[in-house]
Amino acid sequence: MKASHLVVGFGALATVAMAAAPASAATLDTVKSRGQLVCGVNNSLPGFSAPDEKGQWSGLDVDYCKAMAAAIFGDASKVKYVPLTAKERLTALQTGEIDVLARNTTWTMSRDASLGLNFVGVNYYDGQGFMVKSALGVKSGKELNGASVCVQSGTTTELNLADFFRANKMTYQSVVFDTSDQTLQGFESDRCDVLTSDQSQLYGLRSKLPDPSKAVVLGDVISKEPLGPVVRQGDEQWFDIARWTLFAMLNLEEAGVTSKNLAEMMKTTNPDIKRLLGTDGEFGKQLGITNDFGVQIVKAVGNYGESFERNVGQGSPLKIARGLNGLWTNGGLMYGPPIR
């Protein structure tokens, strides 16, 4: 753990100290000449990004990386995944170790404004919650006065936790670990009464417990956690590619284009869908990628809804409902600006 901090720390020093690398070097050209997209992901968060036994990565965040690679190369396998802890992630992006960060990262003003980074959008609307042992019989976060709380270092979670207890005039003990696996270990071994994290993560972590029924996720949501991909500031083209990859996934769902009906949809006369699939107009070219990037994305990972259901929704062990993450047409917050 210490070593990895040092690596990131020195990496930060080295890259920013070395002879002036132009900040606006075209990331797209670098990625193309490398032949691979380097994507920072969570090291193990079921549903968002986790490798299976064969080392194949999957999850909602991983699908975003794949979609981006598909949009650029027409090949979703051209991604190198770099697993990062919460502490390392932003530095890794700042120093150029990764091209894009898709690691359930909360969009906050200070991160956006002071770190030389830009948030692309939101690919999952989350909120912070609490997980406790069922045996404690706790029903609400307000009953947690005096509790020991396991929390991951370097997250917005740590700040919200302090705010929540302070606002409710309660005391707590925060036990801070580097990785979410360690927080789970602390929770399992009873070092903490409570594990706090984003709700989606709590469900993922709970599924890792030997007996998930022994823990409950409380109903309280104590913060807004809009999670989204992040890129470095100063390369507008790259920022746009990252952003429209996300919007394309949303628009594909809204237009009803799925990985299954793609062949029929290619023949459509609907002008919206034609622009989306690149059979009409030059929209991809304007970004420096191919016009059919929508097709490549849907071939690789499907539309946003398909990706959601497969990774965290009904097709997954997590069974999270769409809720806020539904399309705006279904009462959710997901909304892709029009392609035209």
Added chain:
Amino acid sequence: MNQPPKPRIKPWNDPRIRAWVFQILAMAFVIWLATTLFFNTLENMERRSIQTGFAFLDRTAGFGILFSLIPYEETDTYGRTFFVGLLNTMLVSGLGIVTATLLGFVAGIARLSSNWLVARIAEVYVEIFRNIPLLLQIFFWYFAVLQALPSPRESIRFHDMVFLSKRGLYVPAPVAEPGMGWVTIAFVLGVVATLLIGRWARKRREETGQGFPIWRTALGLVIGLPLVLFVLMGAPLSWSLPALKGFNFVGGGVLLPELVALWFALTIYTGTFIAEIVRSGIQAVSHGQTEAAAALGLKRGQVTRLVVLPQALRVIIPPLTSQYLNLTKNSSLATAIGYPDLVNVFMGTTLNQTGQAVEVVAMTMGVYLTLSLAISAVMNGYNRRVALKER
């Protein structure tokens, strides 16, 4: 006598001038490199719109810290988190240095014991624990200790005053009441008097060869004197007892499992190296010294205390210093088990909340450098005192 005429050397052939020129050139290169790195860093960070500077130290931190030696609240600044972390690092390093030294000296002397069993036990201890990576040992103590202990509600209790559970060891904490100040003063006086008497006794022994019962005197001065005053003042001390309230204990003092695990691991790991250093130091004292001392009629304890150890210390101190430095630096592994040391608090949470990696990393490195140099300075001073004085 005729002085031979001094040969005129051209300045570029004069070795002294040359030496100076090369040193100035080398120095200029180093300074140039450092300033270039510094300004390049600043410029590049500015170009990438990354904030720089130390203004963040005055901003509100907003996060909680498990354990602090100075009062700390979420509303305090990032600057204060630095000191909280620093003190926690110093606490565990200080505790570790004391216990590792004790353990190391005991184990080192035991390895040379004529008792077969004692020597073998010490050997096994050294060989096992110095060959297992420290991080593993920290995890072992943390999770082994944690798994074995009961939850707070079922904690092992001792007369409802001492509670041992997964949340740590809760003990009654003394609360000073008026009058305690006098007892403290008596204690300080006792310590000072002991030091002075110790010096006098040593001088007298060196001059006249007469011994002095320094240990008994010290005991009386350091413990007896304050105790008498304590009773006279009517025991001005009350106790805050820990009590289970809701999830956790309230009141009393606590020894957190994170601190204990880290302290144990550092002590046991570094103790093995110190044991070997002590053994080598003792073996470096020639056997003739022991025999000569015995021939003079010194008792066995006196031989060790007055003849062997003072000479062994000369060999022991320099490598011992390195071990102290290692222990201090190794304490940064605390972050793995969530003990809030400098790396965990400042280079962990603070770095991430502010994003100012370069400043935070530089400050942290500065701290470890300063701590190490300070320990070195103290130990070098001590080394000069025990070093062989050429006469």
